Structures are given as structure tokens and as C-alpha cells.
Amino acid sequence: MRPxxxxxxxSKTIRMIVGKAxxxxxxxxxEAANGVEGLAVASRERxxxxxxxxxxxxxxxxxxxxxxxxxxxLKMIPVIMLTAEAGRENVLKIAKMGVRDYLIKPFKExxxxxxxxxxxxxxxxxxxTNKIRRFDDPINILVVDDKPAICEQLKTGLGDTPWIVxxxxxxxxxxxxxxxxxxxxxxxxxxxADNAGYTLFQMFRASSKTKNVPIxxxxxxxxxxxxxxxxxxxxxxxxxxxxxFDDLKSKIARSLNLDTSYKYFEQKSGVLLLKLPGTFTQxxxxxxxxHLRAKVSEAVDSGLDKLILxxxxxxxxxxxxxxxxxxAIQLCSELSLKQRIVGSDSVCNECKNxxxxxxxxxxxxxxxxxxxxxxxxxxxxx
Amino acid sequence: xxxxxxxxxDVIIDDVEKLISTAMKEVFLKALxxxxxxxxxxxxxxxxxxxxxxxxGFVGGISGIVYIYTTCRFARAMTGKMLGLAEAxxxxxxxxxxxxxxxANMVVGVMKSKLADQGLQVSLTIxxxxxxxxxxxxxxGSAHRRVLIFKCDEHRLLVEVMAKEQN
Numbered sequence: 001m002r003p004x005x006x007x008x009x010x011s012k013t014i015r016m017i018v019g020k021a022x023x024x025x026x027x028x029x030x031e032a033a034n035g036v037e038g039l040a041v042a043s044r045e046r047x048x049x050x051x052x053x054x055x056x057x058x059x060x061x062x063x064x065x066x067x068x069x070x071x072x073x074l075k076m077i078p079v080i081m082l083t084a085e086a087g088r089e090n091v092l093k094i095a096k097m098g099v100r101d102y103l104i105k106p107f108k109e110x111x112x113x114x115x116x117x118x119x120x121x122x123x124x125x126x127x128x129t130n131k132i133r134r135f136d137d138p139i140n141i142l143v144v145d146d147k148p149a150i151c152e153q154l155k156t157g158l159g160d161t162p163w164i165v166x167x168x169x170x171x172x173x174x175x176x177x178x179x180x181x182x183x184x185x186x187x188x189x190x191x192x193a194d195n196a197g198y199t200l201f202q203m204f205r206a207s208s209k210t211k212n213v214p215i216x217x218x219x220x221x222x223x224x225x226x227x228x229x230x231x232x233x234x235x236x237x238x239x240x241x242x243x244x245f246d247d248l249k250s251k252i253a254r255s256l257n258l259d260t261s262y263k264y265f266e267q268k269s270g271v272l273l274l275k276l277p278g279t280f281t282q283x284x285x286x287x288x289x290x291h292l293r294a295k296v297s298e299a300v301d302s303g304l305d306k307l308i309l310x311x312x313x314x315x316x317x318x319x320x321x322x323x324x325x326x327x328a329i330q331l332c333s334e335l336s337l338k339q340r341i342v343g344s345d346s347v348c349n350e351c352k353n354x355x356x357x358x359x360x361x362x363x364x365x366x367x368x369x370x371x372x373x374x375x376x377x378x379x380x381x382x
Numbered sequence: 383x384x385x386x387x388x389x390x391x392d393v394i395i396d397d398v399e400k401l402i403s404t405a406m407k408e409v410f411l412k413a414l415x416x417x418x419x420x421x422x423x424x425x426x427x428x429x430x431x432x433x434x435x436x437x438x439g440f441v442g443g444i445s446g447i448v449y450i451y452t453t454c455r456f457a458r459a460m461t462g463k464m465l466g467l468a469e470a471x472x473x474x475x476x477x478x479x480x481x482x483x484x485x486a487n488m489v490v491g492v493m494k495s496k497l498a499d500q501g502l503q504v505s506l507t508i509x510x511x512x513x514x515x516x517x518x519x520x521x522x523g524s525a526h527r528r529v530l531i532f533k534c535d536e537h538r539l540l541v542e543v544m545a546k547e548q549n
Contacts, residue, residue, distance in 0.1 A: 013461070089498050105413075
């Protein structure tokens with residue numbers, strides 16, 4: 001449920017500033033111009049937080065707060081007090097009133113967000129919609145590294161995706177970037193001077209805006225201390241240099257929960273086609289395994305009862321291919337799906353060497369496999 | 383800064399003037415990112431243009447009032463900056479009035495905090511606005527008055543401070 005925030009201030013300007021600061025977050029903002037209106041809105045909406053001005057006409061913040069605290073149904077609502085008066089005595093007086101926090105006017109937007117974020121879980125708008133993104137959707141990646149060559153390398157290495165890579169060489173520039181644009185993922189060099197990479201990580205985690213953005217540390221393969229330190233600090237993961245781009249893409253896809261199933265699964269001519277790529281790595285195996293049950297169940301749910309496992313592009317099947325094939329066939333059996341396997345002669349011969357696959361029957365092409373469903377019943381796999 | 387002595391009028395107005403000068407620079411920088419400079423050699427704000435003044439009074443150990451006035455043109459620019467809007471998006475006078483009132487409230491609020499830290503309590507009034515083409519603000523007989531002039535690029539801001547000790 002979206003958190004509700006009530007801002008009570010006689011100044012429309014301040015109410016607008018608060019509303020604008022919260023605009024990019026998934027929350028509902030309600031306004032009131034004085035304590036009387038504030039209590040009415042609080043009773044009606046039961047906000048998760050009240051941002052309350054101290055000095056107002058009709059009923060000021062102190063009176064509203066005392067009425068709020070004496071109402072059993074409203075007394076638990078946290079309050080952040082706003083005041084233009086920062087004197088020690090005033091601050092102590094506010095602290096004694098049972099407020100969660102206070103802000104001195106004028107305040108910066110990011111300070112307000114940071115204080116609100118301490119009380120309620122603020123999520124950026126896009127993130128809260130839980131939209132499932134595909135691997136081929138554009139995503140924004142921020143790279144923080146003082147070596148421009150690394151950023152260029154990342155741009156080139158990820159050049160076959162629609163992902164946008166932006167580089168910043170210093171922490172301050174990265175913070176400025178994030179105040180303007182919320183990246184989907186951040187890669188931070190762990191070898192920035194004075195441990196700046198770790199400090200930057202802490203700053204991003206402390207900010208309501210970036211606290212949920214996956215952050216990977218980057219270091220050379222041999223820097224094992226940095227890798228351990230980054231894991232302990234809570235980085236989403238570590239990317240080692242020289243960068244293995246297939247591995248990096250897989251890490252990014254997992255951390256952003258990107259849908260990669262379209263690369264392997266397709267509903268075609270009334271069957272579910274599971275086609276494995278020629279370069280079958282452990283990452284590919286992981287991605288297919290993640291989606292296998294859901295995609296097969298989805299096909300059954302949509303009325304399909306046939307699956308074709310296409311291994312024709314596999315040059316030499318290894319144990320990962322075999323395991324995956326067995327899992328697919330087992331699943332078809334559980335869900336009563338008919339299945340066929342497509343493969344080249346070399347795949348066929350290789351499979352004869354394994355006890356589990358020696359009885360697999362292969363079709364020469366997708367069309368042949370499709371036609372075989374309508375012919376006499378014939379098990380492709382034992 | 384010396385502690386205020388209610389029996390010394392000159393010290394009171396001098397200190398209030400200093401506090402307001404510091405508060406103006408602090409608030410304009412924090413709320414608007416405007417680096418304003420005090421320059422008493424400047425002329426007052428532009429003649430013949432409509433003006434707007436935001437004011438907030440203070441009552442307590444010392445009492446008085448602070449007016450911050452400038453041209454409506456610059457007030458619009460300030461409002462836009464404060465709200466993150468383009469000047470053209472600032473609609474009507476109400477928005478500008480509110481922003482000018484809030485700026486006065488923040489400036490006098492800073493002054494109040496610093497007075498409180500020195501043991502002198504005052505309460506603030508709700509902000510009010512004065513608009514017009516030709517108006518003057520004059521002191522009553524018992525009050526001290528100071529005028530502070532600030533520049534911000536080509537714009538001028540004029541602050542009138544009036545104060546007297548509590549009887």
C-alpha cells in the first residue's frame with residue numbers, strides 16, 4: 001500500500017516544496033493549512049507520517065501535536081516538525097513534544113527526503129510498479145571509476161544491449177548524477193582513492209532515492225580483500241577485472257530481475273519451443289532453469305500440450321545440456337505434455353554415450369518434430 | 383557577538399541589524415542558492431516598478447518588524463526558484479505573496495534562534511505582504527530603524543529593520 005504523508009503548513013509555498021520533493025516517490029501527499037484542518041485530514045486519511053509546521057494561524061503545530069497525542073487512534077502517527085527557529089531552546093522544546101524528527105526552514109529537498117525516508121519506506125515511483133522488464137529493455141547503468149578506459153570498456157562490452165552506460169569519475173559527480181537521474185544499477189570502483197567507493201556506497205544506501213538500487217563493486221581479480229570487504233559492506237555483488245561481459249550481463253539480469261525467458265522460450269505453431277543457444281554456458285543454464293517451470297506451466301495454462309526441445313545449435317552437448325534436457329522431459333511428464341527433441345547428428349551421437357540419454361530420439365528440424373506430433377505416437381525420450 | 387543589554391538601544395539595533403544581515407545571506411543561499419551581497423553604497427530598489435514586501439514582526443525581550451522588499455519581477459524569479467518552477471509557471475500574485483512571506487518568516491526565524499541562544503526570547507507574528515508602486519515605511523518615534531541593501535546580480539533587495547526594547 002502506498003504510504004500517506006500529510007503536510008500541515010499555512011504557507012502554500014512550503015506545502016508545494018514538500019509535495020514536489022515527494023513527487024518522484026510512490027506515496028500519497030495530503031495538505032492542510034492549519035492545525036484544525038490537519039487534525040481533520042489526519043482522522044480521515046490516517047497518514048503514515050505528518051510533516052507539521054510549528055507556527056500557524058488558527059491552530060499552531062504545538063496544539064495540533066498535543067491533540068494528536070491525546071487521541072488514541074492518532075497518537076501513533078509519527079510527526080516531523082518544521083520550524084524556522086533553530087535555537088537550542090526551541091529544538092529542545094520540540095524534542096520533548098514527542099516528535100520523531102524536526103527540520104529547520106529553509107531546508108534542502110534531499111534533507112527532507114532523507115528524514116522522511118528514516119520514518120517510512122519511500123520507494124521511487126517506477127520501482128513500486130513492479131513492472132517486469134525484459135533483458136532487451138533500456139536500463140540506465142552508472143559507472144563510477146576514475147579510469148575512463150573502464151567506462152569505455154563497459155560501453156563497448158555492453159554495446160550489444162540497449163543499456164545506457166554513463167560514466168562519472170568522482171563520487172561528487174556520481175551523487176549529482178543520481179540527484180538528477182535515478183540509475184537502475186550502479187557499478188563502483190573499489191579502488192577509488194581514500195576508500196571513496198565504500199563511502200559512496202554508504203551514501204547511496206542512506207538515500208531514500210538510491211537505497212534499493214543494486215550496487216556492484218569493481219576490482220581486479222586478485223584484490224581478494226576488496227572482494228570480501230565489499231560483500232561484508234553489503235554490495236549487491238562484485239565484478240572482477242578483466243570483466244567477463246557474459247557474466248556481468250547475467251549478474252545485471254539477476255539483480256534487476258530482468259526477464260530473459262524470451263531468449264529461449266517461444267510459443268510457435270501450437271507448441272512451446274525451448275531452443276538452446278550454440279554457446280551454452282553455465283549462465284545460460286541458470287537462466288533457462290529459472291524460467292523452465294514457469295514457462296512450461298504458462299504454456300499448459302494457455303492450452304498447449306506439446307514441447308519441442310531444440311538442441312540443433314549445440315555443437316557438443318555437455319553435462320549441463322543433458323541435465324537441462326532431463327529436467328525439461330521430467331517436467332513434460334509431470335504436466336502430461338508431449339515432447340520432441342531436435343538435434344544434429346553430432347548431438348545425437350554424443351547423447352548415445354550417456355546412460356540417461358542413450359534412448360533419446362532426435363528429429364532433424366523443428367518442422368519434422370512438429371509433423372511427428374500428428375503422425376503415429378512415438379516417444380522421443382525414454 | 384556581545385550579549386544583548388536591554389538598556390542599550392544602540393547595541394540592540396546594531397545586533398539585530400547584524401543578525402538580519404547574516405540571516406538574509408544564509409536563507410537566500412539555502413532556500414534559493416542565491417549568493418546575495420550586502421552593499422550599502424547602492425541605490426534602493428528600482429523606481430517606477432511595482433514592488434512587493436514580505437514582513438514579519440517579533441515581540442518579546444525586544445520588539446520590532448522586518449520588511450524585505452524588492453521588485454515584483456525579482457520576487458517572481460525568487461518564487462520560481464524556491465518552487466523549482468520556470469518564472470512563467472508562477473501563476474498570479476498569491477504564490478509570490480506566499481513565497482515572500484515565507485522568506486521573511488525564515489529570515490526572522492533565524493534571527494529569533496540566534497537571539498534565543500543569547501537568552502533573549504521573542505515570538506514571531508504571522509507574515510504579511512505589502513504591494514504597491516510608491517510606498518514608504520516609516521518608524522514610530524520610539525523605534526530604531528536600519529536599512530540594509532543587498533544585491534543579487536542586477537536585482538536589489540531592501541531590508542528595513544525596526545526594533546525597540548520592551549518596556
